[in-house]
Amino acid sequence: MTPTKAPTDSYFHLHLVSDATGETLITVGRAACAQYANVLAIEHVYPLVRTMKQLDRVLSEIESNPGIVLYTLVDNEIRGRLKERCRDLGVPYLSVMAPIVRLFQSYLGGEPTPRIGGQHSLDAVYFKRIDALNFTVMHDDGQMTEDLENADVVLLGVSRTSKTPTSIYLANRGIKTANIPLVPNVPLPSNIETLRKPLVVGLVASPERIVEIRQNRLLGLNAADTGTSYTDRQAVSEEIAFSRRLCARNGWPLIDVTRRSIEETAATILALFNERRRQQLAET
The missing domain is CATH 3.40.50.2300 (Response regulator)
Known part of the structure; x- marks a missing residue:
């Protein structure tokens, strides 16, 4: 018309x-x-x-x-x-x-x-997605790290790099996703650097962006910014530098999410995941 x-x-x-x-x-x-x-x-x-x-x-x-x-x-x-x-x-x-x-x-x-x-039929693809969602919720924010080998993707990043929403988005695509926060002075799970099956991906953002989001989060929680390292730019820069070194040392891909939407970040991860799966199939 x-x-x-x-x-x-x-x-x-x-x-x-x-x-x-x-x-x-x-x-x-x-x-x-x-x-x-x-x-x-x-x-x-x-x-x-x-x-x-x-x-x-x-x-x-x-x-x-x-x-x-x-x-x-x-x-x-x-x-x-x-x-x-x-x-x-x-x-x-x-x-x-x-x-x-x-x-x-x-x-x-x-x-x-x-x-x-x-497209919403209760078929195998649907139940695979539900299974992925259940796994992702149970492995959010560093929970149940003893069975990370069962994940398809493991996301690493400092606070406020959109790990949880990205994980949920991937789960909706049927990808079992765990996410691990990188917290100063808190040791990583002992098995993180020996994982073989999952694709491990690091998420980073600019210090300015991280500080802005953290300050807004504190305001939303009606919590006072007491000058802790959580919103200190120098401290945040050191957190990000540590995450970059960690990923470089282990050969893990690193994605800068500063100007990316959740959908764009997830699309990049899916592309990495599919390429890795193709390489694994070619080697078998």
Whole structure:
């Protein structure tokens, strides 16, 4: 459909209509919105829309707040009703999956078998991800270090280098991840330098960034900065220097997360992990 004239305000309404969880739409919608730094998207997310009654409530909301409509709907009748009403209202709409499914169909041939929320099936991949999440939670922040050899990835880093959120992100990809904090005057687990199976990765950031995050954390906890080494720039610099020396001595890859998002850091780790796995398979 030919889109209507763009609004002149600095925001617009983005309607995400799905018969499943809506995660695909949210990801795609936000990725597109990120290309427009000066415009704010007001998200309206409608998951599990599987009946006409549910759709009517969605359509009422779209009518009250016109904007872009993205959808993933399997049911032909519900999908047709949404498209018809969007045309009547003059709002732009798009099936996010349709162009991709058409490409698959042209290459693979035959008709697809539509399944609501098919990517969330309770299959082996799903249970592998749950297993990875359980492992990662139990091995967060230096816990249960006696069985680190069972991890896929072990993250090392000083406080505030995003070890835990990066670990959880990797676990969602099915990667069993443990993370170990590097704390001054606290010895590392005795087995850390003899690990064979896991990929060990160090995370660092600039001293300025670490100090800023730590100060903000103290403020959030209503804790006074008593001048301890936790937020002292020189002390933080020494912590980071130690982590760099440790990784260099053991040949562990080191990632500077100063200007990286969690997703970018995790993507780099996944690339290292997959390359290491390919090398291991080639050697067998």
